[in-house]
Amino acid sequence: MAKKKQVGRRVEGWKAKSWFKVYTPDNLGKAYIGDTIANDMETVRGRIMQSTLGEITNDYAKQHIKMSFKIAEVTGDAAYTEFVGHEVTRDYLRSLVKRRSSRVDCHTLVVTKDNKKVRLTISCYTFARANIAQEHALRNAIMASLATQAQAWDLTTLVNGIVSGEISRDLFKVVKTLYPTRRVEIIKSKVEQVAAPVSTK
Numbered sequence: 001m002a003k004k005k006q007v008g009r010r011v012e013g014w015k016a017k018s019w020f021k022v023y024t025p026d027n028l029g030k031a032y033i034g035d036t037i038a039n040d041m042e043t044v045r046g047r048i049m050q051s052t053l054g055e056i057t058n059d060y061a062k063q064h065i066k067m068s069f070k071i072a073e074v075t076g077d078a079a080y081t082e083f084v085g086h087e088v089t090r091d092y093l094r095s096l097v098k099r100r101s102s103r104v105d106c107h108t109l110v111v112t113k114d115n116k117k118v119r120l121t122i123s124c125y126t127f128a129r130a131n132i133a134q135e136h137a138l139r140n141a142i143m144a145s146l147a148t149q150a151q152a153w154d155l156t157t158l159v160n161g162i163v164s165g166e167i168s169r170d171l172f173k174v175v176k177t178l179y180p181t182r183r184v185e186i187i188k189s190k191v192e193q194v195a196a197p198v199s200t201k
Helices: 053-057 090-096 132-150 155-164 166-175
Strands: 018-023 032-038 048-052 065-075 078-088 103-111 117-126 181-191
Touching: 018 065, 032 048, 048 053, 053 065, 078 155, 090 117, 090 181, 103 132, 117 132, 117 166, 132 166, 155 166, 155 181, 166 181
Parallel strands: 018 078
Antiparallel strands: 018 032, 048 065, 065 078, 078 181, 103 117, 117 181
16 A cells, blocks of 8 residues: 655755855955855855856956865855865966977975965976976976975965966076076966874873
8 A cells, every 4th residue: 555645844955955155265355256055054164166266356367267265164154265276277278388399397295384285286388399408407496496485485375476476477587597488387286185183192
């Protein structure tokens, strides 16, 4: 015998959920970047939200920079984030590559003074094709410069330097003396997760 269908009012799943407005960190102006829906605020924390730097700053010349943020704090219906990384679009990268020139990529991990570990990918674009020795020299100069400067940065300073292009300009000044260089770009960053300290008591 078939069971009778339960009769009674039931709130549909999506109607029982709430919308939360998501904002960027203070150093990016607490800009509104979208909404997320959840049953309660606890399930909102830790979510990753993405937006372009052009939308955040209203500078559409920076639409090629994709920013990633993790929701860290929720107050009422507002969710506040922290920066976790960025990446430039493939179309923009292809536009930087020229014939009979070199693209030299450098991958490095920097540690800021507030003990944040950030993995960076930097691309150096030359006017003419570089040989292997010249590429090594460019990579070594970039890594040495970043390792030295990062000791004076906190994460906010690093993010501001990426967003403004200041770090790229400083690296360009370093490498252009080694080999004719057209451009330096930080094409990707990722904040490494730091494990919680383990109690030994």
